[in-house]
Amino acid sequence: MKFDRSLIPGILIQRYKRFLADVTTAGGVTVTASCPNTGSMLGLTTPGSKVWLSDSDSPTRKYRHTWEMIETDLGGGPHLVGINTGRPNALVTEAIGDGTIVELAGYSTLRRELKYGLNSRIDVLLAGGRDPRDCYVEVKNVHLMRESGLAEFPDSKTERGAKHLRELIAMVEGGHRAVMVFLVQRSDAERFKLADDIDPAYAAAFQAAAAAGVEMLCYKCELSPTEIAVEKRIEIADL
Known part of the structure; x- marks a missing residue:
């Protein structure tokens, strides 16, 4: 997914009220x-960190800039981290379409954000493949x-996240x-695990879903200030 x-x-001054961040741009x-x-x-709101913003000239927006990435270093050199939770659905959709997520290839139709279950919306619904079953993603x-x-x-x-796992079951x-x-x-x-110390209830819901037949996949991205792309599958330690 290329940015427009x-x-x-810029440099992060602070994140506050959950949905706002003050940033000093390279132009001062x-x-x-x-x-x-x-x-x-957690670990991604340190003042003084290098960040990247997208820019919109839409007249309906209250804030024209959106925080997209932050640079972090856990000892192996700096890496970019995408913090915009509005991006993954489009990234996964793109990766399904270009065959990167091979486990979800072969379907003839893809629809997004459809109502299902108990007052939920599924991110991606695949249908019309060699597998006669609809695929809820x-x-x-x-x-x-x-x-x-x-x-x-x-x-x-995240009780909402646990609810989504129950819907998939x-x-x-x-x-x-x-x-x-x-x-x-x-x-x-390089690998992925559940933060069961942060939310043991979600970890339990994950294990119940996996035991019930919900398939678990983890893919990592490559990021730059011009593009985010789904790269490859990585191991889930909890399976």
């Missing part, structure tokens, strides 16, 4: 950017890393295929 415009570099101008991330962003953004190379999810308690029980895709928006990830 190259991202704007301080701007308030929207922060499209409801999680704790839920996508989660991953950016937490506390140990070099080891990506984790979630970064805060119901789809399997109804005779459909259900797949949970963890998309790691950081290039330094």
